[in-house]
Amino acid sequence: MILGMSDTADQAERTDERTVRERRAACYREARRSLSRAGFRGTIRERLTDLVEHAPGVHDLDDRADIYGDRIVAALEERVAGLLGMEAAAFFPTGTMAQQVALRCWAGRTGNPAVALHALAHPEVHERHALSQVSGLRPVRVTGAPRLPTADEIRDLPEPFGTLMLELPLRDAGYLLPSWEELTDVTRAARERDAVVHFDGARLWESTVHFDRPLEEIAGLADSVYVSFYKSLGGFGGAALAGPKTLVEEARTWRHRYGGAVFQQFPTVLSALVGLERELPRLPDYVRHARVVAAALREGFAAAGLPWARVHPEVPHTHEFQVWLPYEPEVVAEAAVRQAEETSVLLFGNDWDRGGPGLAFTEVTVSGAGLEWTADDVRDAVAGFAARLPGAARP
CATH class of the missing domain: 3.40.640.10 (Type I PLP-dependent aspartate aminotransferase-like (Major domain))
Structure with a gap:
């Protein structure tokens, strides 16, 4: 099959996106710092080990399945x-x-x-x-x-x-x-x-x-x-x-x-009971700290002199919110991955989507790992991220 120029370009873009996702997944596992560490990104061994560790505290494991x-x-x-x-x-x-x-x-x-x-x-x-x-x-x-x-x-x-x-x-x-x-x-x-x-x-x-x-x-x-x-x-x-x-x-x-x-559904149900016991009481802390992170992101973007940036909503309603930046998605995705690869700090760990011509947005989640970040940590991470965008001086 002979590919036209547009087909070849589309295929190259999909390959680049897949490569960035694979690199980001590796960063997510290996980064020293990130705002969240979602369990679903772990290995099967990690997921099972975590369940075995916490399941005895939420249900009698001698109960019949x-x-x-x-x-x-x-x-x-x-x-x-x-x-x-x-x-x-x-x-x-x-x-x-x-x-x-x-x-x-x-x-x-x-x-x-x-x-x-x-x-x-x-x-x-x-x-x-x-x-x-x-x-x-x-x-x-x-x-x-x-x-x-x-x-x-x-x-x-x-x-x-x-x-x-x-x-x-x-x-x-x-x-x-x-x-x-x-x-x-x-x-x-x-x-x-x-x-x-x-x-x-x-x-x-x-x-x-x-x-x-x-x-x-x-x-x-x-x-x-x-x-x-x-x-x-x-x-x-x-x-x-x-x-x-x-x-x-x-x-x-x-x-x-x-x-x-x-x-039979006991593994999934056990994990749900663990979540209700372990994560549900912590969610209010995540929401409150997401507001600290969101404010620091805005301050960091302003200090970095980005032409336009937005945290939406300005005061997050939950522990998840959006960040919008005036770049193509592949540009900001590459900057985020490079920062993590070079510094072991993963500020933006999710995909970047197109919000319009020259406009990209991503979702930020603040969970247990994010509670370790101070406002200064966030501002410093934004500076490092912005320095890896096109036209910026390298840190």
């Missing part, structure tokens, strides 16, 4: 229902399945398959139209603005809907959360239209600092809530759907129909 959702799975479900202040919860292998089942059940109960949601919501962006293609639901976009929907937008939506789905935080808009007053107004507006409210709470665990409310009070604004066990808690995978007992029982039936009645 689960079969189709009993024993340890039921224990996790009870724990989650209690944390969220709900009547019951059901464990699911994936969040995509959990939410489709929840929304399908609500559609049957309300008699309306329309689901009002944000244009950046996970089902719209990351699930290949699963709501409509698999579950017969009809997504209705409330807004595409980079913020959560407002109460007026819910009231003025020009067609009826059975369920309002809110992603908290809204990841693709910068891990954004509304204010508590805005959230209560939006849920009230949905109920004024005889709709139920479902929270896509994959990362709801980390919202308590922003709302200054306990989890059960936040979840209590919704009729049902989905939570993830790996996005913030470091589990192997898995999700839970929590809500009224009758809804959860119906969801278990649909879980089976969707292929989610897994024979």
